[in-house]
Amino acid sequence: MEGRVEILNNADYAGRMAEIEKSSQISPWSDRLIRECFAPNSRSNVLGYFDENCCLRGFLVYSVLLPESELENISVEPSVQDQGIGTSLMKSYCDILERLECEKSFLEVRVSNDRAIHLYSKFGYFKNGVRKKYYPCADGTREDAILMMLERSKK
Ligand SMILES: CC(C)(COP(=O)(O)OP(=O)(O)OC[C@H]1O[C@@H](n2cnc3c(N)ncnc32)[C@H](O)[C@@H]1OP(=O)(O)O)[C@@H](O)C(=O)NCCC(=O)NCCS
Incomplete structure (x- = not known):
């Protein structure tokens, strides 16, 4: 898909992010949590993916506390998954790192x-x-989380 990644600096897109989040995640972030990403004291940063019609199709939330960063969330609208949007968001995030x-x-x-x-x-x-039984599932059971890490290559 032809589109672009931009930094989202204010809550203008919070409603659209919440729509994408609810349609794509099993246990979505609440609207409040999404809005809090844009609070003045928030450590979260948001990247948004816009398609050729300037429609927000996906987003990535991360925080940085040097020398470390956490990738807090990534969501792509289900109808456009598997078209490279997640890859574009991850590439922008890794460039920032x-x-x-x-x-x-x-x-x-x-x-x-x-x-x-x-x-x-x-x-x-x-x-x-691994974090055992970390995530809630739709059927009331819980699912393990895999912890993953990226280390910057020393040049
Ligand atoms: C996970 C997610 C962010 C990926 O975004 P996306 O735009 O679909 O990703 P891309 O199209 O850039 O890349 C998907 C890759 O997964 C591969 N893939 C697709 N289905 C797969 C499967 N069942 N198993 C393994 N790989 C798979 C694709 O082939 C592609 O790999 P490639 O680039 O090597 O060909 C998106 O699918 C999503 O929002 N999912 C729901 C929310 C979610 O799970 N977020 C992550 C929470 S930790």
């Missing part, structure tokens, strides 16, 4: 989320732990 000379990035992902695990592995993340 490189620019900031961030040494490590951490994330958590459901053990069953093969697509996301594939995406993270493509950017060099590797598994470095």
